[in-house]
Amino acid sequence: MQTPPIKLISIAKRIHKNQPMIELNQALISRYSGLENDTRGKFGPRQITLLSQESWQQACDAIHQPNISWLTRRANLLVSGKQFSSSDIGNYVRIGKAVLEITQECEPCIQLDFQFKGLQNALNTSYAAGVCCKVINSGKIEINDRVFFEVSQHQECLFDFK
Template sequence: MPQVVAIAFKTQKRGAMLEVQTALVTRESGVGQDIYGKPGKRQVTLISRQQWQAACEQVNQELPWTVRRANIMVDGLEFNESLVGQQVRIGDLVLEITGETDPCRKMEQACVGLEAALAVGWRGGVTCRVISPGQITVQDELSII
């Protein structure tokens, strides 16, 4: 069963990602008090551990997942276009997958070649909107509903 393996958010633009073991995810502020958690199609971002590792292998670097600046890393699920419009349940939390998280030049600044490595096969993850709020914790199981 897929599960949450990491949670993070940032409280200021270009600020450090703050990793937490548990977070409240709401319609008003996304994950924790994330600066980009306002309501909309890009409220919460998810990344797959397997897809992140594939990108790291392509650039021959072992990079911390927070370099990607995503909110939630999951294990056991890979993202692709067929999941757009689907909902993800993590406990009481329900997210709607709204699209692909396009890698930006910040990825290239972090590691040469990373932007291109993340552009392959949805490795950059997905964007989501909060449908139903909930508390999440590392090791929570998730499902596509």
């Protein structure tokens, strides 16, 4: 039995602090600004955030709120077919032409509990809140792009950019 591919199922950004997230069909990811025009996309180890659809759903189910929008989490990219773990830190992710390096686990903030009681705690287990990434290679991404994970060896990007 073949494992289904990992896919990018949604993209979101926030243009201004304290504004709602905006979903996009496509976006440009830049080495210098993360997701184009996102308020938090500054250069550094937390330019882009990835969230697992499966982990998100488990957290929502844990607080008996199965239909919470993933935008509540305020992540940039939602992927299906992958749950994150500590073994992902330092590895690379390719979506379209963009390449990201997973730098750390995302820590869920208290703001989540203001919206849904218990959500912060539900996301505070085993990378359920997703991972933070820095951009290695700029590129355009689109919903339904396949997502490829590459195990880092000697911190060199192993993807063929041809």
